[in-house]
Amino acid sequence: MSTFDIELDKAEYNAGETVTGKLITSAGRDLQLVDLKLSAFGAEFIIVSGEPKSLQLLRLQLNQVSDSNFEEFNVLFSKDLSRFLYSALEKKSPSLTSRTRIKIPKGKRAIPFEFTIPPDALQSYQGKHVYIVYKVNVGAGQLELNRNFSKCSMFRVRNPRSSAEVDDKATILQDDDPKADLPPTESEAHVTFDLKGKAKFSQGEAIDGMLVLKNLNAKDVRKIRLSLVGIEYATAYAKTIGFKKKTIIEQYDQNIASSKLKDGMESINFKFHISPEAQMSYVGRHSEFYWELTAKLDVARGRDLICERRVQIVSK
Numbered sequence: 201m202s203t204f205d206i207e208l209d210k211a212e213y214n215a216g217e218t219v220t221g222k223l224i225t226s227a228g229r230d231l232q233l234v235d236l237k238l239s240a241f242g243a244e245f246i247i248v249s250g251e252p253k254s255l256q257l258l259r260l261q262l263n264q265v266s267d268s269n270f271e272e273f274n275v276l277f278s279k280d281l282s283r284f285l286y287s288a289l290e291k292k293s294p295s296l297t298s299r300t301r302i303k304i305p306k307g308k309r310a311i312p313f314e315f316t317i318p319p320d321a322l323q324s325y326q327g328k329h330v331y332i333v334y335k336v337n338v339g340a341g342q343l344e345l346n347r348n349f350s351k352c353s354m355f356r357v358r359n360p361r362s363s364a365e366v367d368d369k370a371t372i373l374q375d376d377d378p379k380a381d382l383p384p385t386e387s388e389a390h391v392t393f394d395l396k397g398k399a400k401f402s403q404g405e406a407i408d409g410m411l412v413l414k415n416l417n418a419k420d421v422r423k424i425r426l427s428l429v430g431i432e433y434a435t436a437y438a439k440t441i442g443f444k445k446k447t448i449i450e451q452y453d454q455n456i457a458s459s460k461l462k463d464g465m466e467s468i469n470f471k472f473h474i475s476p477e478a479q480m481s482y483v484g485r486h487s488e489f490y491w492e493l494t495a496k497l498d499v500a501r502g503r504d505l506i507c508e509r510r511v512q513i514v515s516k
Contacts, residue, residue: 206336206353207310215359216319222310223285223338231304236340238281240315242357244322244484245331246272246436248443271436271443272486277318281336284313317357322482324356328447329434330487359480360515389416391497393509394467403516404476411468411495416505418465423498424456426472430479430513433488449489450479474513481512 208221223238248271288311289302317334325332334357339350395409411424430450436443454472461468472493482489491513497505 204338204351206338206351208336208353208355212356212358213317215317215321215357218314218316220314221336222312224310225304226308227304227306229306232301233304233340234301236285236302238285238313238338239279240281240336241278242276242321242334244274244276244486245333246434246486247329247331248436274485276321279315281313281315285311321357321359322484323359323480325489327432327449329445330432358515389502389505390414391416391495391505391507393493393507395509400512400514401474402514403474403478405474407472407474407493409470411470413466417463418461419463420500421461421497422458422500425496426454426456426470427494428452428472429492429494431490431492435486476516478513480514
């Protein structure tokens with residue numbers, strides 16, 4: 201019996217860090233292989249249909265070395281590590297066009313390898329329609345059995361320096377209602393956020409801000425509900441015409457007690473604590489994860505008011 205296993209020294213790495221590991225080969229007899237290749241890659245996948253996939257199922261699809269299972273497939277980086285194999289086996293690395301035969305000697309051996317993750321790599325992510333995945337893969341053809349095999353080991357990437365452009369709307373998402381951008385008139389009651397000039401916050405940090413009231417008496421506000429909403433936005437055009445999907449992945453809510461609202465108040469202070477485990481913001485080619493801070497005001501003798509502000513959450 202023959203087996204190939206990939207052992208990584210860690211399960212999670214930072215962008216820009218060097219990944220180290222070993223390819224473990226175990227052969228009950230000499231093996232004749234063709235096109236033996238060891239590689240590492242990261243990719244952004246968009247999956248339109250079906251329920252969220254487990255990493256185990258996604259790993260099976262990745263082992264097929266095909267993008268046919270995905271509506272969009274964007275390679276973030278790819279590195280050929282085969283030189284480590286051929287060096288350990290004292291063989292010259294093949295050219296890109298050759299079908300090189302190679303013998304794996306009987307017995308067990310560990311072949312070390314390493315590679316560096318690009319410093320601008322997107323962080324790993326598993327959502328509803330979006331997956332950002334990193335893996336090391338070994339594959340070859342086995343001549344005696346006339347079959348191919350592939351084995352992969354997945355690892356996670358964190359990027360504390362990952363950035364996402366912050367404005368009042370998602371970078372990709374455009375509001376379908378043109379009236380949504382119309383500002384209130386001078387006489388209309390409305391509310392806005394004042395976050396003291398900040399738009400970027402760390403995991404575990406508190407958003408210290410205020411709601412600024414215009415043409416509105418605080419005593420007429422019966423209830424205020426603050427929400428911090430993490431939104432996945434996915435697009436796909438390769439196989440699906442015009443797929444655009446906005447999905448709420450995380451949501452945290454907080455109420456401001458009406459007892460804190462006094463007559464004549466022009467602003468209402470608040471402090472909203474961000475979860476230390478909140479997903480970090482990112483912008484990819486086909487997807488984006490962003491956060492919206494929302495305030496909903498239940499107003500007596502008037503329509504309810506809503507204000508939104510997009511914020512970025514980065515690594516703590």
